[in-house]
Amino acid sequence: MATQASEKVERLLNLVICLLHTRRPLLKEQIRRAVPQYDQESDEAFDRMFERDKDELRTLGIPLRSRVDVVFEDDTGYFIDRSEYALPQIEFTPAEAAALSLAARTWTHAALAGSGAEALRKLTAAGVDTDGAASSPTLGVEPRVRAVEPAFDAVHAAVVATQPIAFDYRRSGAPASRRHVLPWGIASWHGRWYLTGYDTDRQDSRVFRLGRIEGKVVRDGRPGSYEVPADHDARSAVRFSAGSRESSGVAQLLVRAGRAHALRRRAIPDTLADPGAGASDAAESVEDLGDPQRDETWDRISVAYDDTGRFVDELCSYGADVVALEPAPVRSAVIDRLRAAAQMAPAGSAGTGAGEAS
Known part of the structure; x- marks a missing residue:
C-alpha cells in the first residue's frame, strides 16, 4: 500500500509531466482531468491541493508559469517553460x-x-x-x-546520511567494547581508513580506525538527527590522531638519486642528504648484497611508517632503487620478499637484480 509521501511524489511527477508536454497553457479543470490524483478529490479539496502543489514545484525550482486567457480573461492557464526547465547540452574537453x-x-x-x-x-x-x-x-x-575494510560501506553511508551508528571497537592491546558514535567524516591516512565522530558514551570527539571495528555496524538513530560541526576537517583530525598515536617507527633508507619521489616527500625534515651524501653507506650496503653498481649517487633519508606490512609492500615496489637499512625487521622483510619474487620470475628477467639489491 502506497504511503502518503509516495502518493504526493507521484502526484507532483504527474503534474510536471502534464505541464511540461502541453503545447499551450492548461486550465485548472484540464489539469484536474489529466492528473488522476486530482480527479478523485472534491472541488474544494482539489483547489487546496493544487495551490499547495504549485508552491511545492516553485520551491523545488521548477519554472511553473501562468498566463491569463486572452479571450476569457478570468481563466488562467498553467505550463512549465521548457527552455528554463531543461539543462543545456553538457560538453567536456x-x-x-x-x-x-x-x-x-x-x-x-x-x-x-x-x-x-x-x-x-x-x-x-x-x-x-x-x-x-x-x-x-x-x-x-x-x-x-x-577500501577493503568490511566496515567501510556502512560507515560511509552513515557519514553521508548523518545517522548515528554503533559498533564493537577493539583498541590496541584491549578487548573490543561497544561504541555509540555520531559520524562526522571519513578519511584515509597512510593506506588506512578512519572515522571521525562524536562518542556519545564518552561525550567527546574520537577517531576510529575502520580496521579495528569488529562485526557489523548497526544504525543507532534517525538519519539527519544531528549536525556536523562546521569547522570539522576529517583529514586534519585523522592526521593529528593517527600521526601522534599510531606511528610504528622510523626507517632509514637509501634512495637512488632521482627515484622514489613519493618516499622523498615523506622524509622527516633535515634527514634528506645532499646528493652524494651517504654514498659510501650505499656502496657498502649494496656491496653486501652483491650489486656491482656501486658508483651511483644515493640519498639517505628517514621515513616514519605506521604499518610494517604496508610499508614493506611500498618499499618492494621500488625494486633496486630503494635499500632498507633499518630497522632490521623491515630490512629482512624487504629482502625476503624481493628474493622470493626473483625466484618466481623467469630466468634472465630484470626482477633478479631488484631482489638482490635490497
Missing part, C-alpha cells in the same frame, strides 16, 4: 573527460567502485570519450583508492 574517467576508476573494493563504473557507462552512452585525448594531462596515470 578531452582533459575534463579524462579527469572524470580517472576519478571514476580510482575506487576499488568499495561500494563507490560501482557508482564510478555506472558513471563511466553513462558518459560513454552520451558519446563522451572517457579515455581522453593523447594530449590529456592524466594520460598514463591510474591511481587507486583501496
Whole structure:
C-alpha cells in the first residue's frame, strides 16, 4: 500500500509531466482531468491541493508559469517553460573527460567502485570519450583508492546520511567494547581508513580506525538527527590522531638519486642528504648484497611508517632503487620478499637484480 509521501511524489511527477508536454497553457479543470490524483478529490479539496502543489514545484525550482486567457480573461492557464526547465547540452574537453574517467576508476573494493563504473557507462552512452585525448594531462596515470575494510560501506553511508551508528571497537592491546558514535567524516591516512565522530558514551570527539571495528555496524538513530560541526576537517583530525598515536617507527633508507619521489616527500625534515651524501653507506650496503653498481649517487633519508606490512609492500615496489637499512625487521622483510619474487620470475628477467639489491 502506497504511503502518503509516495502518493504526493507521484502526484507532483504527474503534474510536471502534464505541464511540461502541453503545447499551450492548461486550465485548472484540464489539469484536474489529466492528473488522476486530482480527479478523485472534491472541488474544494482539489483547489487546496493544487495551490499547495504549485508552491511545492516553485520551491523545488521548477519554472511553473501562468498566463491569463486572452479571450476569457478570468481563466488562467498553467505550463512549465521548457527552455528554463531543461539543462543545456553538457560538453567536456578531452582533459575534463579524462579527469572524470580517472576519478571514476580510482575506487576499488568499495561500494563507490560501482557508482564510478555506472558513471563511466553513462558518459560513454552520451558519446563522451572517457579515455581522453593523447594530449590529456592524466594520460598514463591510474591511481587507486583501496577500501577493503568490511566496515567501510556502512560507515560511509552513515557519514553521508548523518545517522548515528554503533559498533564493537577493539583498541590496541584491549578487548573490543561497544561504541555509540555520531559520524562526522571519513578519511584515509597512510593506506588506512578512519572515522571521525562524536562518542556519545564518552561525550567527546574520537577517531576510529575502520580496521579495528569488529562485526557489523548497526544504525543507532534517525538519519539527519544531528549536525556536523562546521569547522570539522576529517583529514586534519585523522592526521593529528593517527600521526601522534599510531606511528610504528622510523626507517632509514637509501634512495637512488632521482627515484622514489613519493618516499622523498615523506622524509622527516633535515634527514634528506645532499646528493652524494651517504654514498659510501650505499656502496657498502649494496656491496653486501652483491650489486656491482656501486658508483651511483644515493640519498639517505628517514621515513616514519605506521604499518610494517604496508610499508614493506611500498618499499618492494621500488625494486633496486630503494635499500632498507633499518630497522632490521623491515630490512629482512624487504629482502625476503624481493628474493622470493626473483625466484618466481623467469630466468634472465630484470626482477633478479631488484631482489638482490635490497
